[in-house]
Amino acid sequence: MASVLPSPPVLLLSLAALLYVVRWLSDKKRYDLSRIPSAPREIAHWLWGHELLTFQGQATETYTNWAALCGPFFRVKGALFHPDIIVAADHGAVQHIFQNVDDYVKSPSFRPPIANVLGKGLVWAEGDDHKAQRRIIAPAFSSEAIKGMADDISECSEKLESRLTNHVLSAGGAATVNMIEYASTCTLDIIGRVAFGHDFKAGQSTEAKEIHASWSGHVNTGLGFGGFVAMLVMRALPFITMLLTKLPLEAIRAGGRIREITSKLSMRLIESGTVNEKGRDIMSILMKAQRDADSKGEKGEGLTTQQIVDNTNTFIMVGHETTAGSLSFTILELARNPEIQQRLREEIRQVGRDLSYDDIQRLEFLDAVVKEGLRLHPASPQTERVALRDDVIPLSKPITTPTGETLTSVRVKAGQVFHIPFMTMHRNAAVWGPDAAQFNPARWLTPGGVPPPSELPHGWGGLVTFCDGPRNCIGYRLAVFEFKVILATLVRSLEFHETTAVIRQKISPTLQPVVDGKGGLLPLHVTLAP
Numbered sequence: 001m002a003s004v005l006p007s008p009p010v011l012l013l014s015l016a017a018l019l020y021v022v023r024w025l026s027d028k029k030r031y032d033l034s035r036i037p038s039a040p041r042e043i044a045h046w047l048w049g050h051e052l053l054t055f056q057g058q059a060t061e062t063y064t065n066w067a068a069l070c071g072p073f074f075r076v077k078g079a080l081f082h083p084d085i086i087v088a089a090d091h092g093a094v095q096h097i098f099q100n101v102d103d104y105v106k107s108p109s110f111r112p113p114i115a116n117v118l119g120k121g122l123v124w125a126e127g128d129d130h131k132a133q134r135r136i137i138a139p140a141f142s143s144e145a146i147k148g149m150a151d152d153i154s155e156c157s158e159k160l161e162s163r164l165t166n167h168v169l170s171a172g173g174a175a176t177v178n179m180i181e182y183a184s185t186c187t188l189d190i191i192g193r194v195a196f197g198h199d200f201k202a203g204q205s206t207e208a209k210e211i212h213a214s215w216s217g218h219v220n221t222g223l224g225f226g227g228f229v230a231m232l233v234m235r236a237l238p239f240i241t242m243l244l245t246k247l248p249l250e251a252i253r254a255g256g257r258i259r260e261i262t263s264k265l266s267m268r269l270i271e272s273g274t275v276n277e278k279g280r281d282i283m284s285i286l287m288k289a290q291r292d293a294d295s296k297g298e299k300g301e302g303l304t305t306q307q308i309v310d311n312t313n314t315f316i317m318v319g320h321e322t323t324a325g326s327l328s329f330t331i332l333e334l335a336r337n338p339e340i341q342q343r344l345r346e347e348i349r350q351v352g353r354d355l356s357y358d359d360i361q362r363l364e365f366l367d368a369v370v371k372e373g374l375r376l377h378p379a380s381p382q383t384e385r386v387a388l389r390d391d392v393i394p395l396s397k398p399i400t401t402p403t404g405e406t407l408t409s410v411r412v413k414a415g416q417v418f419h420i421p422f423m424t425m426h427r428n429a430a431v432w433g434p435d436a437a438q439f440n441p442a443r444w445l446t447p448g449g450v451p452p453p454s455e456l457p458h459g460w461g462g463l464v465t466f467c468d469g470p471r472n473c474i475g476y477r478l479a480v481f482e483f484k485v486i487l488a489t490l491v492r493s494l495e496f497h498e499t500t501a502v503i504r505q506k507i508s509p510t511l512q513p514v515v516d517g518k519g520g521l522l523p524l525h526v527t528l529a530p
Helices: 008-030 051-056 061-070 091-099 108-118 127-141 143-148 150-170 179-196 206-223 225-236 238-244 250-272 282-295 305-336 338-349 357-362 364-376 422-426 441-445 476-493
Strands: 073-076 085-088 174-178 382-387 391-400 406-412 417-421 494-498 503-507 511-515 523-528
Touching: 051 061, 051 225, 061 073, 061 085, 061 417, 061 422, 073 391, 085 091, 091 391, 091 417, 108 225, 108 250, 108 305, 127 143, 127 282, 127 305, 143 150, 143 476, 150 174, 150 179, 150 476, 150 494, 150 523, 174 179, 179 206, 179 250, 179 282, 179 305, 179 476, 206 225, 206 250, 206 305, 206 511, 225 238, 250 282, 250 305, 282 305, 305 338, 305 364, 305 476, 305 494, 305 511, 305 523, 338 364, 338 476, 338 494, 357 476, 364 422, 364 441, 364 476, 382 422, 417 422, 476 494
Parallel strands: 085 417
Antiparallel strands: 073 085, 174 523, 382 417, 391 406, 494 523, 503 511
């Protein structure tokens, strides 16, 4: 009589399927992912999930719309059959994630691309390596250090103002300019001076042009559908990510060229003696720390030469592009609101002299304009974190599950991916009021105009523009100060007007202005201020 028992392969497959179902049911009881409100499932693509919709929309705009529908803590369907992703815009949850840096890290699959573009500096580092690098670098970004950079920042800002003024005059008193391009040349000039005492000559030096061209190629790749797919593939197949960075693809070469240009320049300056321990620039400060550690026999206490170079690369790329994007969008807001622009101009002119470091700190409306610009247009509109272990995340606002239960905390499993949309948090009408999406600097000067601290994150100004916790942006003081100086210098003598162009906000990899059919562009009409 023939055997009725299934064959071994069939038996193994059946057992595997049974174990999968048992584990799925167990996870469903142990963790709360399936109980969290979801973005509308019916609009999710079978392959691309909800992520295609977020890519096609403006920066975090889709998340902002879904947060209004689902609340500030919800899930979306991941692309390429990735498990659901939690979108965390609840400030209590975000604070927990940012404070526990050993439990929540950047996706490991994205570290090789970061190393390819920036090197293995502070942005790339994790754990003890990050703590050690940050401890050594922190003095270079102290308030006193920033004050010592003030003259360089002012000089670069005045060069930008002079370039724009000459352009306007040569055009007969009015000109249309690409503001993001002008802003980028100025911020690159500034970071070149303060990072390693180098003059990029208002964006006209060979290195500056090469950096700009390589960065533009990197950005344009990210704006296309291919860039969207590439990031998903790296997440789905992290084991090949390192190999991908070695392939001779233009998108990858563009990022690598940026690091190659800045690394060669850094090494040339070190070897020539142009950078030394007596300088006030960031690289000189780091070299002095290295020399002091070596002289005391504290091997491993200072940064290696390669780490100094990699961190200089990081400051150059992250430092100039992030500020340029937020600054350009803030000037666009002033162009759209001429009465606010005029009020700012009057405050600046009332000082009656060239603005000193202390003058900049005392200008209240300038401070309000900068805070409002960085609230609405953070340079990094969102970030990602991955849980390394099971955890319970507290919520500042309880959520209601699809079955009507109330959750004040959420149990998550190791490997859970989180998207944290800063722009969504800053535009939450439930927190910031019905005018949350409007540019209104006066809110920062009006009693009750800004939500109480209990309703906000613990970052700079109650915002998450510069992240929060032990991994917050180490250069935030420099970014805010140079933002203020450039803005004050330009608005004092120039008037900005909106054009008819429809400007969209996209992420690639930082906040980028885009005009449909023309790519990265932020056109503004400029005249001399009366």
